[in-house]
């Protein structure tokens with residue numbers, strides 16, 4: 243839906259609410275509501291927060307601050323704590339949701355809004371497609387798995403996400419170099435955001451690493467609605483030594499940018515996760531840095547080739 247349509251719907255709802263007396267407009271359009279104030283653990287640190295203001299005709303203003311910003315996320319919400327500085331230190335020491343306070347037996351509104359904001363981030367990551375511009379940047383053509391019913395079916399039928407459809411097999415056969423040393427494949431998985439956040443950094447490092455090790459780098463491509471097990475189909479079609487699948491991980495609440503590199507030596511029908519390795523939690527600022535992860539997966543690929551094994555067999559061989 244475009245912004246104009248959305249604004250028209252909001253205005254119509256506001257008009258109806260006003261007509262029903264459910265909302266009180268400000269006395270004049272120059273009137274503005276008082277800036278919201280966030281109560282932190284000690285009254286001395288009470289800070290006014292810049293509201294996200296959306297003004298609609300008729301003088302009604304929505305002025306909630308965005309709850310997912312770092313400064314709002316990591317602040318204690320306990321009213322009158324015994325040890326305010328201790329609580330501050332505790333909250334600063336973890337990303338876990340602690341010191342969230344309560345309103346009677348319920349969450350405070352700020353906590354609830356943060357949950358909802360984080361949940362929205364997760365939903366966006368799951369349901370949005372990877373930006374086509376990014377795929378174009380790396381000349382990644384797109385093929386699909388056997389999922390035909392969109393993201394909903396993708397979520398409900400992991401088995402379909404592990405199999406390429408017939409058209410995909412035809413396209414891959416037509417476009418991809420076979421019997422290469424390293425085949426890189428990108429998949430949306432459970433977070434398109436993760437691919438968008440990390441591919442630009444990680445992909446060139448892998449490519450360079452493979453080429454400077456004098457290994458052949460296969461024709462890379464993108465798989466929509468992909469699950470990890472789709473590596474087997476890729477292995478069967480291209481017959482590479484190693485498949486590296488860069489794929490979005492299941493997002494956590496508010497954390498959607500984490501990508502994994504699943505890898506397998508000569509993947510084939512019937513291979514399981516015991517035959518694979520994974521470099522996980524790839525993201526900047528706190529995870530495995532994507533540049534380092536790129537170099538790391540090339541090293542693992544070399545080990546796989548050296549020992550002609552991956553997964554548990556590779557661990558036993560080392």
Ligand code: B12
Pocket residue numbers: 400431432468469470471489490491492493500502515516518519520521522523
């Ligand atoms: C969901 C999940 C699982 C689920 C997978 C079920 C499913 N069908 O989705 C379950 C609970 C079964 C699971 C089990 C294990 N998991 Co797990 N899992 C995850 C989680 C939370 C998300 C993975 C994801 O998003 N994958 C992407 C989507 C698109 O993949 P998918 O095709 O839907 O699902 C496949 C993968 O998730 C894969 N998978 C899941 N875990 C692991 C672990 C390894 C080593 C491998 C090779 C594959 C693998 O199995 C699924 C079926 O093929 C990650 C956390 C993370 N940060 O990634 C940990 C994570 C990947 N798991 C981990 C581990 C250690 C395991 C176990 C070995 C734990 C154990 N000791 O038994 C087992 C082994 C699993 C196996 N399949 O053989 C570690 C891997 C660490 C590492 N670098 O080796 C992670 C990173 C968690 C962590 N931080 O410790 N896991």
